[in-house]
Amino acid sequence: MSKPAPSVRELIREHYSALTQSERKFANSLLENYPAAGLASITIVAANADVSTPTVARMVQKLGFKGYPQFHQALLKELEAQVSGPTKRRENWAAEAPEGHLLNRFAQAVTDNLGQTFSNLDYEQFDLAVQQLANTEGRLFVVGGRITRALADYAFTHFQAIRQRVTHMTSSSATWPHYVLDMEAGDTLLMFDVRRYETNLQRLAELAAERGVKIILITDQWASPITSVAQHTFNCWVEIPSAWDSNISTMMLLEAMIAATQEEGWDETRERYERLDELFDMTRLFRKFS
Amino acid sequence: MSKPAPSVRELIREHYSALTQSERKFANSLLENYPAAGLASITIVAANADVSTPTVARMVQKLGFKGYPQFHQALLKELEAQVSGPTKRRENWAAEAPEGHLLNRFAQAVTDNLGQTFSNLDYEQFDLAVQQLANTEGRLFVVGGRITRALADYAFTHFQAIRQRVTHMTSSSATWPHYVLDMEAGDTLLMFDVRRYETNLQRLAELAAERGVKIILITDQWASPITSVAQHTFNCWVEIPSAWDSNISTMMLLEAMIAATQEEGWDETRERYERLDELFDMTRLFRKFS
DNA sequence: CACTCCATGAAAACATTTTTCCAAACTTGG
DNA sequence: CCAAGTTTGGAAAAATGTTTTCATGGAGTG
Numbered sequence: 186m187s188k189p190a191p192s193v194r195e196l197i198r199e200h201y202s203a204l205t206q207s208e209r210k211f212a213n214s215l216l217e218n219y220p221a222a223g224l225a226s227i228t229i230v231a232a233n234a235d236v237s238t239p240t241v242a243r244m245v246q247k248l249g250f251k252g253y254p255q256f257h258q259a260l261l262k263e264l265e266a267q268v269s270g271p272t273k274r275r276e277n278w279a280a281e282a283p284e285g286h287l288l289n290r291f292a293q294a295v296t297d298n299l300g301q302t303f304s305n306l307d308y309e310q311f312d313l314a315v316q317q318l319a320n321t322e323g324r325l326f327v328v329g330g331r332i333t334r335a336l337a338d339y340a341f342t343h344f345q346a347i348r349q350r351v352t353h354m355t356s357s358s359a360t361w362p363h364y365v366l367d368m369e370a371g372d373t374l375l376m377f378d379v380r381r382y383e384t385n386l387q388r389l390a391e392l393a394a395e396r397g398v399k400i401i402l403i404t405d406q407w408a409s410p411i412t413s414v415a416q417h418t419f420n421c422w423v424e425i426p427s428a429w430d431s432n433i434s435t436m437m438l439l440e441a442m443i444a445a446t447q448e449e450g451w452d453e454t455r456e457r458y459e460r461l462d463e464l465f466d467m468t469r470l471f472r473k474f475s
Numbered sequence: 476m477s478k479p480a481p482s483v484r485e486l487i488r489e490h491y492s493a494l495t496q497s498e499r500k501f502a503n504s505l506l507e508n509y510p511a512a513g514l515a516s517i518t519i520v521a522a523n524a525d526v527s528t529p530t531v532a533r534m535v536q537k538l539g540f541k542g543y544p545q546f547h548q549a550l551l552k553e554l555e556a557q558v559s560g561p562t563k564r565r566e567n568w569a570a571e572a573p574e575g576h577l578l579n580r581f582a583q584a585v586t587d588n589l590g591q592t593f594s595n596l597d598y599e600q601f602d603l604a605v606q607q608l609a610n611t612e613g614r615l616f617v618v619g620g621r622i623t624r625a626l627a628d629y630a631f632t633h634f635q636a637i638r639q640r641v642t643h644m645t646s647s648s649a650t651w652p653h654y655v656l657d658m659e660a661g662d663t664l665l666m667f668d669v670r671r672y673e674t675n676l677q678r679l680a681e682l683a684a685e686r687g688v689k690i691i692l693i694t695d696q697w698a699s700p701i702t703s704v705a706q707h708t709f710n711c712w713v714e715i716p717s718a719w720d721s722n723i724s725t726m727m728l729l730e731a732m733i734a735a736t737q738e739e740g741w742d743e744t745r746e747r748y749e750r751l752d753e754l755f756d757m758t759r760l761f762r763k764f765s
Numbered sequence: 766c767a768c769t770c771c772a773t774g775a776a777a778a779c780a781t782t783t784t785t786c787c788a789a790a791c792t793t794g795g
Numbered sequence: 796c797c798a799a800g801t802t803t804g805g806a807a808a809a810a811t812g813t814t815t816t817c818a819t820g821g822a823g824t825g
Contacts, residue, residue, distance in 0.1 A: 194594065194595065195597070198595055198597065198710070201698055201710070202698050202702050202703070209697070213696070216591060216594075216595065217587075217591070218555060219594075221551055221554045221555040222555075224514050224551055224554070225547075225548070225551055257515075258515070261511055261514055261515055264511045264514070264554075265508055265511040265512075286598060287731070287734060287735050287738060288593070288596065288598055288601065288731060288735075291727075291730070291731045291734055292589075292593055295589070295727055295730075296589075299582075299585070299586075303578070303582055306578065308576060308578055311578065331632070332629075332632060332633075334628065334632070335625045335626070335628040335629035335632065336625070336629075338624065338625040338628060339622075339625035339626075339722070342621070342622060342624070342625065343622075343719065346719075425730075425734065426734075427734050427737065428737065428745075429633065429636075429733075431730055432629070432726070432730070433723060433726055433727050433730060436722070436723055436726050437581075437585055437723050440581070440585075440715075440721055440722070440723060441577070441578060441581045441582075443719075444577060444581055444715065444716075444717050445577050445578075447717065447718065448577060454718075455718075
């Protein structure tokens with residue numbers, strides 16, 4: 186062979202945009218359980234993905250196979266090569282990137298960080314913090330530092346969809362005193378502070394704490410000094426082989442909190458989501474006619 | 476099941492003495508290339524082992540299967556279980572949270588997404604995209620949608636530290652035409668577009684593409700329509716049990732790109748980092764601490 | 766040497782899978 | 796709101812796979 190014969194995975198990726206909805210349904214089902222989900226008969230495989238047999242048949246032809254048997258055979262060859270190949274049992278992840286490629290090193294570091302973060306997470310504190318975030322009696326303020334501003338922004342966008350009375354404190358610290366002036370006991374302040382810790386944020390935290398605001402702090406494994414005035418502190422592991430720190434575990438914790446908060450007050454939230462959707466649809470309509 | 480269902484390997488070992496010569500021939504062929512050599516049709520499998528189909532049929536019955544299809548299915552189940560093995564490593568995580576706690580469900584979904592994203596990543600395209608991002612001959616524009624704005628912001632913050640001539644196009648699409656006016660062939664546009672895909676972004680992409688700008692698109696598994704005009708497209712798996720989509724895998728891909736870009740031009744970057752550090756120290760806005 | 770036993774595969778009978786065709790359901794653009 | 800174009804799955808037709816039957820021939824035995 187002159188060409189190294191692309192894997193079925195690659196073929197799917199390559200043709201994904203040309204696939205129809207049902208075909209993608211099958212493609213996803215296959216990728217989720219690869220390659221086992223493609224090694225049974227077309228009937229079974231189709232039933233597992235909850236699509237019809239013709240759909241699968243059409244799709245494998247789009248991928249360039251003459252028919253399902255050829256597709257089946259290609260998967261089998263891959264499996265064979267994988268098992269008997271020089272690399273005995275490669276990790277499922279990043280299987281295609283060469284050994285030592287940055288992607289592999291990066292993936293390793295990230296998985297470690299996520300694992301560390303999770304196993305150091307106190308789920309009771311998590312639940313308490315979520316209750317606090319879901320409590321709409323007080324207002325919710327969100328703020329981040331130089332790097333974590335983006336996370337604060339992300340948090341704001343989502344919390345705004347979930348609940349009312351959310352404020353994103355811009356990272357320009359000059360305006361913070363105005364916000365503090367508004368804060369009352371019972372309000373919540375969600376803060377992000379990773380190294381290098383910012384004195385501004387600490388001052389802000391102290392002022393807010395004095396006013397009886399409950400502070401939820403998301404920081405790194407070395408813990409920002411804000412810990413001392415925060416109600417709930419969560420540490421995220423952030424080290425990667427790089428000059429800067431990774432915020433993936435931070436992001437994960439944040440998303441988990443958003444998901445939990447949403448679940449906490451689902452009835453209220455659902456209504457907000459539906460209204461929001463309608464509004465977006467309306468703006469789309471405007472655009473259509475312009 | 477009360478019985479742990481013995482593997483086909485075990486069954487062969489157990490019944491080996493009862494097998495005839497030709498049957499052993501097939502058994503050995505299977506064990507040599509396990510389980511792939513047993514996952515094709517009985518005809519092919521028999522031909523590969525250089526025995527007749529009835530031999531194989533008789534043998535699988537001796538092993539206790541009703542027929543070849545049942546044998547095939549058993550092998551498939553084993554394969555499936557084997558593959559989902561490594562994912563189970565997550566069980567070490569969040570061991571303290573109760574079964575079914577949101578944290579556990581969330582962790583599962585996130586790990587799946589990261590795994591999917593990684594294994595569908597084309598590392599050659601990744602390397603090419605990184606080269607493009609590290610190329611300071613042209614300018615680098617960054618833009619995101621309603622939700623991904625935060626990611627674009629994060630990207631901007633980091634790329635600004637790494638290289639010169641980086642622009643964050645604010646999410647207010649009214650100002651985009653001004654940016655497009657400035658774009659030239661050789662410039663790079665890093666776009667984030669996850670569902671629901673935004674028509675504004677698509678228009679922007681089309682305009683930029685017309686001007687010869689290279690577009691790097693980070694999207695979800697269903698692929699934004701921008702794909703068609705983008706130089707490099709990367710798909711991130713984003714589904715979580717929730718009303719919204721997770722952007723952790725998106726963030727991971729982004730960070731990986733940042734890390735790789737930084738490595739690409741490290742000499743230049745290091746100097747920038749040092750100068751940046753000095754500047755922060757001078758403003759005393761940030762307290763130095765490791 | 767003749768007889769029996771039984772492993773073996775060719776081929777027929779049977780079962781299932783795969784493909785093709787078509788009509789219904791859905792989308793999209795005017 | 797309609798019409799043209801897609802997408803989708805049901806069902807029949809074609810192809811393939813699986814099982815059974817049975818004839819052959821080799822190994823062991825009296």
